[in-house]
Amino acid sequence: MATIELDDVTVTAPTADGEVVLLRDVTARLTERRVVVVGANGSGKSTLVRLVNGLVAAASGTVRVDGLDVATDGPAVRRRVGFVFTQPAAQLVMPTVLEDVALSLRRHVKDKREREARARAVLAEIGLADRADTSVHALSGGQQQLLAIAGVLACEPTVVVADEPTTLLDLRNARAVQERLLSMEQQLLLVTHDLDLARRCDRALVVEDGRVTCDDDPERAVAHYVESALS
């Protein structure tokens, strides 16, 4: 299993008056297979997970994945860390399902036939083999999110970060995406508002106002979050 290390990380963003702190003094060493991050909207959850593959840069502190510093070894980290976003439509940039998965492989697999074969294998694994030549715009929301996951898995990452991947999906599609994510052999770093899903993970971080206020077993962490949010 991969190791994600955050050491005294602070993230800031510029504003008209100066800067705002999005995340403050976060330290954690994540080695569990399924780690969930919960918290209110705007609390800093997404900022925290975006640090892991360099989509957000730390103002101070260090972020490492398997010993590689995200700030200095960005490309190597991104080869290890796949990212699934909330809106699948923004992730899908090629016209057809097969071509979109193959796009993920262009940098590292130069042979077109091998690229296509690997893309087809991932699509078969994720249950979209029969939609390979379909337009990405003709897929349902759930299928688009599964395709986004396929695009990530094609690169064989050791960590998959998923930022609210089921928020926009109906119950059936959300369930399909959840089961796919939870059954992966890769380490999963998940942001979600679904507390039942959070309870199925191995470790949970609660983020409130840019700080990790609880880092515990999911049952206890979720209880802490509910009490804090509703009090």
Next chain:
Amino acid sequence: MRSLPLGLQVPGDTVWHRLPTGRKLLGLVLLGVGVVALQGPWLPLLALAAALAVALHAGVPARSLALGVRPLLVLLVVVAALQTWQRGWPVAVEVVATTLTLVVLATTFTATTPTDDLLDAVVRVARVLRPLGVDPERVALTFSLAISSIPVVTTLFTQTREAAKARGLERSPRATLTPFAVRTVAHAHAVGDALAARGLGDPD
């Protein structure tokens, strides 16, 4: 039946599908230049007929082609009226036929070419610019994004217009165009993040 999204290939084994992508792309450029150079009403009309014949022979469904061209028709009617008023009907026919020919040829090209092949062809052409610091894969990706963004931006515009209409602001261009611009930029940011997350902007 829906219109054929740009960049979506129509499976087939016609001569147009079998042509090497590089030659096809070069042919498209040369034909485009040639069509624009045609004068008078009759030659552009003949070129449009030939382009339609090629599209149908390549297996592009006629109805899909018509629906794909439809969004352009309002603009073409306005242009035709303006040209007829200012320069006479032969020029109006020339402009409209030339535009339609280019659209039909471009649609046929994308319908008979897998996007992955197109990217490979663009990468090959862009390699000559590598000494100038140009990354060929990035150039190819830009082509692909331009093609794939068209249906997304169209959807954003439709949604924004419907939202303005729902608030009784259908006559206010600002109520549509401002949020449309904001949403388009937000979408571009989201796509940029997604590409960065996939490592597609990283050096080899």
